[in-house]
Amino acid sequence: PGPLRPAPRTWCFWESGRGRFDAAVRSQWRHLRVRPPAGAAIEGDITPLRYKMIRSDDFEALVAHDLAHSPNVRRLEATVDTVEEAPSGPRVSMTRPDGTSDVIEARWVFDSRPLGSLPAARTTVLQHFHGWFVRTARPVFDRGTAELMDFRTPQPAHGLSFGYVLPTGPREALVEYTEFSPHVLTETGYEAALRHYAADVLALGDLEVLATETGLIPMTDAPLPQRVGASVFRIGAAGGATRPSTGYTFAGLQRQTRAVATALRQGRDPVPPAAHSVRSRTMDAVLLRALDSGRVDGPALFCRLFTRVPAARLLRFLDGRTNLIEDLAVGRHAPVGPMLRTAVELPRLPRRPFP
Template identity: 35%
Template sequence: TWCFWEKDRQSPFDSIVHRQWNQVYFHGTNFSSALELGPYSYKWLRGIDFYTFIKTDLAKNPNITFVQERIERVKDTPNGGFIITEHNQYLGGYVFDSTYSLKLNLPDCHNLLQHFKGWEIETDVPIFDPNCPIMMDYRVEQRGLGVRFMYVLPESPTRAMVEYTIFSDKLLPTTEYDAELHAYIKDFLKISDFRIEHEEFGVIPMTDEPTPSLDGEHVFRIGTGGGYVKASTGYAFQRTQRFTRELVKNLVTIGKPLPPKRSLKKRFKDLLDSTLLNVLLKSRASGKEVFTALYQKNPTPRLFAFLDEDTTLMDDLKIMSTVPLGAFTAGLFDALRKKI
């Protein structure tokens, strides 16, 4: 499952968007509200629909071959990118490698995991409001380091995806995810009788570990290992579209699929990501407090643009003025110290 927002433009995946909304609920510290999204739409895309769509589209091209083998090594050579699998060897002019694993233990980096478990549930009586999902619900118990929240994606009055999400340094026992989901469905959604139709589980690294996109002249890292995940939120779907469009544009225009340049603006955005990670890891302020302040004190369209890294310096300063000042000042200087 992917959830993302888009602004006033047609997406290449609009035909397979499962649901979309123009407002979302937010529940935080002494603040609950339905938030209007302005020019944005909040969209839900199911993984199975995305994979089917992409595979069907690629199958129309006779120059594309699908090969499924276990990759043992990817390396750069003078003649191109070289892939060694359990059965074969392949040489390409360029190799786009999404298999690179981040270390996630470098002492001068901030490392969290975003992990989540979701149940798609069905009820016999109408419970859900299909016109407005719950984007973040921080009323759940916050236990220890990091952030915990629920979100609810309604398909119909009787069916919804209920997801438990945690930002922390360690995964939980399976039984804890299940217990928290049960408690939320019972205590907050007021549902006592339901059926679990589908389950999902995932882990996304939230890290400011350096992620060089180039691994030689002919090997380009993409995806998580290429730095496509936004460190402070774990969002990657829209960033992946932007980054890969840039690769293709450069391949067509200059003959080489160079990644986007790391501009001064991008460096500043990365510093803000590191600052938030520092605040959460050092428990300078609770994640519940931080995200409540962001959603309560900022227009949602401005906040979405900020999270998309599509804001001006003035917009960034306005948004940062709404978070706990002491915690973020300390986090900023500590993050800078680690990078120097």
Template identity: 50%
Template sequence: MWQRDRMDSPPVDVDLALVGGGGAASLVLAALARHRVRDVRIAVVDPVHRRGQDRTWAFWGRPGNDLDELLSASWSRVEVVTPDTRHALDLSPLRYAMLRSGPIYERAAAAERRLGVTRIVAAAGSVDDDGERVLVRTVEGRPLLRAGWLLDSRPRPPHRPGRTNWLQHFRGWWLRADRPVFDPARAVLMDFRTPQPARGVSFGYVLPVDSRYALVEYTEFSPHLLTGAAYDAALAGYRDLLGLDPARLTVAEVENGVIPMTDGPFVARPTPRVVRLGTAGGATRPSTGFTFSAMHRQAEQVARAVAAGRPPVPASAYPDRHRWMDAVALRALNGGLVDGPEFFGRLFERNPASRVLRFLDGDTTVAEDLAVMRSTRLRPMVTATVADAAGRLRDRLAPSRHPAWTVPPPVVDSESPNVDAPGH
């Protein structure tokens, strides 16, 4: 690996370029090294010289993959709690796992060295694709590199605003206790006993690393962000609801983040030789904000293609029918047609946990999808389906009617940089 810092140098010429050096690019680099890709000139363009422990992901899947040795914790049992019920779920044969970003970045750095990657410490600007090569310029307009293929993981809003535009926004405290207070064998996946917003859904969750250290988080699905003081108040309330004594706890780290929840389309391949990854490439599940598993799949598919000499184009992150189901669910929640805690509680109450989790990962059959649909209340979902169909028809007749919409900047405080939500 060599690093290019001088911006007055001639443009670098490579076969494959990655713009952005976060989670999506790091997973791709590790997968390329794991598949023993050789004789491919690779460059990474990222303004951050070295990334540290800046985010946390959590996801579900089967044990026995390349991520096992990097995990901070994993659980085969989780709880989903509503005001009326507590569901203790056995996830077998799946597991819920937590992964901090530091090990992912370290593995990517090692992969860069093995692959002989050129790292360019700069912010990429415009991207021009002539169908044969892709030219990347700096934000000032100077030529930076030319590549046969470009993988772009920079965050961006959808191609157009959706019919529903919500956000998943959150704050989490990494709590260290002076005595054992957490159950390291069980995570709380969703706890809907939190006060519910006037428009939206809120929940807390607990991801214990051991009996004295855990991530405790407050999350909302809603159209608007809160103030920093409001997130702290909600977290303090949830901590008290859990029966945790603040005098015996230390807040070791703080995490914040914002993830789009929208049925607006993300274009995964805007030009012939540019491929978008991560949220920009459709990896975020609109109804939940989950992203990491789809990013991991994208990385594996890209690496397999490059190793076989094929174009590095991953499959769609989720089936079209799941995106339609997400759009209907978002409309039902946005319109107040369903109660959020009851809606999610019924999914886990009336389906095996593994089916719900595989559904949220886009990995269920049509028959399983129908079973998931049957677990929701019929009348409000039919109403949402009809309204969604009418909205799609209006979009066809007047495609420019949508106002401009962009994802607001993440909530950032002095204790910690922005992170992706655990579970995402």
């Protein structure tokens, strides 16, 4: 509780069949749509996958219910001030909601707090977005299809932008404006971009804004180590769970936590694994550099991939669930020349701190 508590937010991911957190899923879709800046939309059926949306408050309620019925869990709410290694083990200093201080000594500490600054990287791009949960005066949304990337938005001078629409009913949806670029917008800038997308591109007409959400996700090829002490580990976005090329984090974090739980049960050191393979991170580093340098046109690249690669396979590729042969099959649909030049250049580039 207090000013450091983040506002409710939306997490999306894809999986097949029933999932561990289905009780917290608000909506799910098996059809995705990508729209180029001009021309016909690209639609794909992602069966057997489903694109699922979870709200953070629903997720918290589900997990809190499970923990409350576990005799092995004690939950404390406080602001973590410091995490230190001591001869007896990690010490977590914290401030409780009533202002009192406390210290916990632990065997293992998993620290998911956002990093104060990003490590040095060859490329860092910010994914930043602002969204409205809307209710329209008339039915305008296709309930069965999620609009994953709509490139009919004005493109920034450096980077790319797109609209994102997750319909939860014929008159209700989450409508977002997203940019991949070096700098965030002002509040006025986001509002103007979103108003333009809702009114001029989607032609939603009269609508009511029920809630808003804003987010910022660093997409970086910086190394993010999972182990930062003898018994202290970073986990989640701070521990590299975010996929650098997409910004999706939820699925990577679940892979880390499952591996940690398994290690604890087996009595092994519970080091969170890298959420994404070396091959995936290498491909992401090439893509980020190609986009950031302007060598590759982002909207054209994503539209080309969704046109030429079956949607379910492309999503598995974006989640790092494909093998080398499948990766090569997807990669041949990217602009080979610019990507190869970028791959050759990458090892020679210095890593610099992000401004």
